[in-house]
Amino acid sequence: MKTKTSLSALIAVILIVAQTSAQGKSLYERLGGVYSIATVVDEFIETLLVNDVLNANPNIKEARDRVPKAGLKFQVTALVCEVTGGPIKYTGRPMKESHQHLDITGTQWNAMAGDFKKVLDKFNVPEKEQNELFEIVGTTKNDIVKFPDK
Ligand code: HEM
16 A cells, blocks of 8 residues: 555656656746846846936836835736746736826837846846746736837
8 A cells, every 4th residue: 555655656756757847947947936036126126216218207207206116026026926937926906007107108118128138137047038038028018008109
């Protein structure tokens, strides 16, 4: 009985290992998990806060002065963890709801994307992982940008 149980457990472990190596590691794991993601988000938000293109938009500036940056970092970290396949769940508002009042333009989106790239390079995030992240972030653009041609 005991041998049978041990054998089943062994087979289960082998199956899980085989499946993981076949599918590869999640983007969350390849980025280094929550501590690495939180570190990158921390630097990213700090960089955005002093971006003159973004601060020229009075709605963005107003929201930044009102919303505690530690909370924003927490929410963005949770979202990135979730969408990259991590175990943490994002509980904030949907992207459209949380950005609609900011009147974000295409130029401001590009300014954000430029800072994102700069920070990922600074932390030596490999090209493959950067591309996967950009693709995921890109899916939020329609909800976040109100004036794509401006
Ligand atoms: C130009 C681009 C962006 C700007 C200027 C921007 C700015 C902001 C600001 C000012 C807030 C606070 C809004 C408020 O509470 O009144 C906010 C919230 C948030 N942003 Fe962005 N954001 C941008 C793009 C993104 C992207 C690409 C993501 C992630 C894919 C993101 C994720 C979030 C999250 C998770 C929150 C918190 C929502 C909540 O707590 O309900 N943002 N953003």
